[in-house]
Every structure is written in structure tokens, then in C-alpha cells.
Amino acid sequence: MKNYNYKKIAKKVILTEIDALKKLNKSFDNNFFKVVELISRCRGKVILAGIGKSGLISRKISATLSSVGTPSFYLNPGEAAHGDLGQITNKDVLVILSYSGETEELKNIIQYVNRFEIPLVGVASKKNSLLLKASDIKIVLPEVKEAGEGNFVPTSSTTMQLAFGDALAITLMGKKKFSKFNFKQLHPAGNLGKMLTTVEDLMVTGNKIPLINEEKKMTTAINYMSQKNLGCLIVLNKKKFVSGFVSDGDIRRQSKKDIMNLKVKNIMTKNPSYVYSSDLAMKALKIMNKKKITSLIVINPESNKKKIKAIGIIHIHSILSSGIK
Numbered sequence: 001m002k003n004y005n006y007k008k009i010a011k012k013v014i015l016t017e018i019d020a021l022k023k024l025n026k027s028f029d030n031n032f033f034k035v036v037e038l039i040s041r042c043r044g045k046v047i048l049a050g051i052g053k054s055g056l057i058s059r060k061i062s063a064t065l066s067s068v069g070t071p072s073f074y075l076n077p078g079e080a081a082h083g084d085l086g087q088i089t090n091k092d093v094l095v096i097l098s099y100s101g102e103t104e105e106l107k108n109i110i111q112y113v114n115r116f117e118i119p120l121v122g123v124a125s126k127k128n129s130l131l132l133k134a135s136d137i138k139i140v141l142p143e144v145k146e147a148g149e150g151n152f153v154p155t156s157s158t159t160m161q162l163a164f165g166d167a168l169a170i171t172l173m174g175k176k177k178f179s180k181f182n183f184k185q186l187h188p189a190g191n192l193g194k195m196l197t198t199v200e201d202l203m204v205t206g207n208k209i210p211l212i213n214e215e216k217k218m219t220t221a222i223n224y225m226s227q228k229n230l231g232c233l234i235v236l237n238k239k240k241f242v243s244g245f246v247s248d249g250d251i252r253r254q255s256k257k258d259i260m261n262l263k264v265k266n267i268m269t270k271n272p273s274y275v276y277s278s279d280l281a282m283k284a285l286k287i288m289n290k291k292k293i294t295s296l297i298v299i300n301p302e303s304n305k306k307k308i309k310a311i312g313i314i315h316i317h318s319i320l321s322s323g324i325k
Contacts, residue, residue: 027142040175053158056158061161090118094109121135126143200277202319213237234310239307
């Protein structure tokens with residue numbers, strides 16, 4: 001039996017695909033710019049189509065586009081010829097992937113969009129192929145060597161198609177100024193949603209914020225703290241700017257017997273820690289763990305640091321309850 005060096009074979013596959021990506025990297029021209037402009041102006045959806053391995057890559061590109069703010073779906077060319085062509089409207093853009101550009105099953109969908117003047121972007125490797133001849137914008141992918149003996153298994157070509165799709169999606173993100181906060185809205189579940197949860201999503205606001213004037217006596221402050229049930233107080237001066245912070249720990253650490261007759265300003269922590277409402281909740285948790293505290297004042301990102309106004313408070317329990325650790 002022939003002795004195979006599996007590690008050597010695997011590395012050769014990766015090197016072959018890297019060569020394909022290098023060729024792709026050099027191939028971007030003004031037509032790529034035209035595709036980005038066309039899709040960014042699209043009033044409908046971006047429809048991806050392809051057959052076989054190109055169809056699988058098309059599905060992935062479509063999913064990526066939808067996840068970063070460009071509504072998209074995959075259309076199977078075979079099914080399209082049996083009624084699904086009705087899913088395509090004149091507001092849409094059709095992107096077809098085919099390495100050869102000559103796949104027989106593509107003819108019906110190409111003829112349909114050409115007839116009704118629906119924009120067609122063709123992505124293929126042969127300039128004179130059926131697909132590219134019929135396309136409004138032609139993306140010519142470089143011809144590459146497939147990995148493995150015989151050079152016939154779709155490997156380097158599909159890797160290249162996938163990378164092209166990623167490049168298109170990320171470029172469109174920049175064009176549309178699609179931020180991580182937009183991304184969070186489309187990914188509310190799972191780890192991504194948790195990682196992108198902001199302080200604003202979890203903070204206590206309005207009448208629930210435990211605000212108290214620094215001139216109040218501690219007897220009033222303790223009763224008020226119990227009512228708010230957050231184990232802390234945000235202290236304000238006469239101009240209603242934040243001047244300090246009182247936690248239940250601050251109260252317990254007081255050794256004076258006459259604490260009840262003291263004013264809040266006498267025991268409060270000055271220059272308390274705070275976070276911005278736009279900060280990630282994960283960042284707030286890190287601050288709490290580092291400082292060994294359980295709450296943080298929340299302020300507006302445009303706040304004057306010398307005249308801080310509290311717009312909320314975030315508690316460690318709210319963060320942990322959301323699944324962030």
C-alpha cells in the first residue's frame with residue numbers, strides 16, 4: 001500500500017488555494033466599484049444564483065449580505081425555471097456565480113432578467129462565456145488551478161468565489177456605514193448578540209435611577225436606598241450634576257455611631273466611576289470586576305466630564321442575567 005504523507009498533501013491544498021487568492025487580489029478592477037455602486041442603490045433585494053458548488057457559495061454570500069444590512073436571498077436557477085422567476089422584480093439586482101459561465105441551467109434565468117431589463121452581475125472566469133456576455137457588469141475571476149491530483153475538484157475556484165463574496169459584503173458595509181450596533185440589531189441571539197449588547201440596553205433609567213441630593217441626611221438616604229432596591233445612590237449637587245456615589249458597602253464600613261445624622265456628602269465616594277451609554281456591557285463588567293464594585297453610573301457620550309449628568313445606572317446583576325460573563 002502506498003504511504004501517503006497526509007500533512008504534506010493538506011499543506012499543498014492550502015498553498016494552492018492561497019495562490020488562487022493572490023490572483024483574485026490582483027484582479028479587482030473598476031467593475032468591482034460598479035457592482036458596489038449598483039448594489040448600494042438597489043431598492044429591492046440582491047438575489048444570488050448559481051448551480052452546484054457555485055450555488056452553495058452563492059447561498060453563503062447571500063446570507064452574509066443579509067447579515068450586514070443588504071437584504072438578499074438565494075434563488076436556485078433550476079427552481080426558477082418552474083415558477084420561481086416571479087420572485088425577481090425590476091427593483092432587484094441579480095448576481096450569478098459560475099466558474100465556467102457556461103452552465104446550461106442558467107439560460108432561463110439569464111434570458112428572463114435580460115428581457116425585463118433587471119440588472120445582472122455575472123461572476124465567472126471565461127470572458128466570452130454565456131453568462132458574462134449577457135451581464136450588465138462583468139466580474140472576470142482569474143482562472144486558477146484546483147487543489148489535488150487531476151485539477152478537477154472545485155476547491156481553489158470556490159475558495160476564490162467565497163473570498164470575492166466576503167470582499168463585496170465588507171465593502172458594502174463601509175459604503176453603507178453599517179456599524180457593529182447595526183450588526184447587533186440583526187444578531188440579537190447567541191454569542192454575537194451578547195458581545196454587542198450595550199450599556200444602554202441594560203441600564204436602569206427614569207424614575208428607577210436612585211438619585212439623591214448631597215445635603216440630605218443619611219437616615220433619609222438609607223430609606224431611599226431600600227426603596228430603589230439597587231444597593232446604591234447617585235449623589236447630586238444643588239445644580240443636579242453628579243458629585244458622588246454611595247454604596248451599601250460605604251454605609252457598612254462607617255464606624256461612627258452617629259451616621260444617621262451625617263449628610264450624604266460626608267460619606268459619599270467622590271469622583272465615582274462611570275460608563276457611557278454607548279459602551280459595550282462587557283466593558284462595564286470588566287470595570288466592575290477590576291474595581292470590585294457592583295454598579296456604575298451611566299452618562300451620555302456627549303457629557304461634559306466636569307458637569308456630569310446621570311442618565312442611568314447599570315448593575316452587575318443585569319449584565320450577568322443577560323448571559324454576559
